[in-house]
Amino acid sequence: MNRKKLQLLVDSLGQSSKHFTKSEVECLIKLFNMLVAESRSRFAAVGFDCNVFRDVLYRMFGMMDDMMMDRVFRTFDRDNNSCISVEEWVGGLAVFLRGTLEERIKYCFEVYDLNGDGYITRDEMFQMLKNSLLKQPSEEDPDEGIKDLVDIALKKMDYDHDGKLSFVDFEKAVRNENLLLEAFGPCLPDIKSIMAFEQKTFQETRKL
Known part of the structure; x- marks a missing residue:
């Protein structure tokens, strides 16, 4: 993704995402692009599938319950096309990491x-x-x-x-x-994994 295209995306997602700053949105987009590049799935042109997403939930947030991970995927996947787009990724993480009650x-x-x-x-x-x-x-x-x-x-x-x-x-x-x-199962990350994710994503990704 070239710089101009990235900037346009940051601007548009930055306006709709009230929980992240523009530089944080940029870091989330970069992480998203890295995940898409690694996934090599049939959705690579638009996003990534459930397997990549579950891997993220497991590696970055310690989630292990298959059923819960599937449900979290469905909740992120707003248009039900079995693929997480960059808009769904940033929008979903806004609630997942920093949502109001x-x-x-x-x-x-x-x-x-x-x-x-x-x-x-x-x-x-x-x-x-x-x-x-x-x-x-x-x-x-x-x-x-x-x-x-x-x-x-x-x-x-x-x-x-x-x-x-x-x-x-x-x-x-x-x-x-x-x-x-x-009450019916862990579907949000704990504070420790949120802090670790944010530090890695917002500090390390910024250097890329």
């Missing part, structure tokens, strides 16, 4: 709403918790323990008592108790 609530809800119908159902909770919890070999039936957790979550978060969580339920629960933001 409001933005993170919306993001986590989207991650947890597996079929995109606007609700987190009992089945969806069960699936996510089953995936993210370690199975204890001594347990007779680990599924029973997960069902109990789902019941506890519903009791605490289902304000209108309809047996599933709407966005309104989820938002209200998280605002009352911030720890419930990632």
Whole structure:
């Protein structure tokens, strides 16, 4: 990408991205271009696919849960074309790294709403918790323990008592108790990996 084209992209993304400075946007674009160059996928002209993205989540943020990584990819991939474009990359990272509580609530809800119908159902909770919890070999039936957790979550978060969580339920629960933001599995990076990523990306990439 030549300097002029990069500058135009930085200007346009810098205006829409309220959480990054223009020089930070430039660093994120450079990192994106490096990832695209390494990927050699069929999407190379426009971006990179789920495999490259999952590798980023694993290497840079320590994420290991396949199901969660897939869901994070779907949330970044706004136009559902199975490829992360540079706009989706910068926009997604703005919330992922520096989102307001409001933005993170919306993001986590989207991650947890597996079929995109606007609700987190009992089945969806069960699936996510089953995936993210370690199975204890001594347990007779680990599924029973997960069902109990789902019941506890519903009791605490289902304000209108309809047996599933709407966005309104989820938002209200998280605002009352911030720890419930990632109730159904880790889908946001911890502060340590955010700091490491930002230092590497914004300080080291700037030198390139």
